Amino acid sequence: MHYHIRQPQTRTEFKHYYHLRWKLLRAPWNQPEGSESDDLEAQCFHLMAVTNGGDDKNKVIGIARLQFNSHSEAQIRYMAVSESCQRQGIGRELINRLEQRAKQSLHQTMVLDARENAVGFYKKLGYRTSKKSYRLFDAIQHYRMTKNIC
Numbered sequence: 001m002h003y004h005i006r007q008p009q010t011r012t013e014f015k016h017y018y019h020l021r022w023k024l025l026r027a028p029w030n031q032p033e034g035s036e037s038d039d040l041e042a043q044c045f046h047l048m049a050v051t052n053g054g055d056d057k058n059k060v061i062g063i064a065r066l067q068f069n070s071h072s073e074a075q076i077r078y079m080a081v082s083e084s085c086q087r088q089g090i091g092r093e094l095i096n097r098l099e100q101r102a103k104q105s106l107h108q109t110m111v112l113d114a115r116e117n118a119v120g121f122y123k124k125l126g127y128r129t130s131k132k133s134y135r136l137f138d139a140i141q142h143y144r145m146t147k148n149i150c
């Protein structure tokens, strides 16, 4: 899989970025389009993985967002990779790039609420589980995870 990671920039790129977020993280639980975004989008750092070549050139296949909770803490949200592209290192690279961005602004701690199915993924990348957090749509248990990036 040949792809690159970059920030969405144009209206069309953001449209594809949010659409994949909805498709992977909201549609399976019958949530309407529009439910995938919140009030903080404009203040956040967004990344997407995009295919390089072939018939599917410029297809968005991975997404992730970094929000800044305080001077020291940054939070990963809305992280997902298209099913057919999972387990190829794309998720790891998205997280690495979010951590780099957080370090640039001198943030020291990364936090996230991981879906139960993704806890093992974040553990591989050095995140530690601290506690159960919330249940989304009355169905998906989340776990608070943290990593020191100093």
Ligand SMILES: CC(C)(COP(=O)(O)OP(=O)(O)OC[C@H]1O[C@@H](n2cnc3c(N)ncnc32)[C@H](O)[C@@H]1OP(=O)(O)O)[C@@H](O)C(=O)NCCC(=O)NCCS
Pocket: 024, 079, 080, 081, 082, 085, 086, 087, 088, 089, 090, 091, 092, 093, 113, 114, 115, 117, 118, 119, 120, 121, 122, 124
């Ligand atoms: C979780 C997710 C983002 C991982 O992305 P990915 O591109 O498949 O992950 P990578 O290929 O970069 O995996 C990095 C490492 O984590 C492991 N890994 C990936 N998914 C895993 C999982 N669900 N459980 C345990 N380990 C996992 C990989 O095997 C790899 O390990 P290795 O370095 O020993 O080979 C992706 O599976 C996904 O989008 N899931 C559905 C949506 C979701 O749950 N998002 C998270 C919301 S909190």
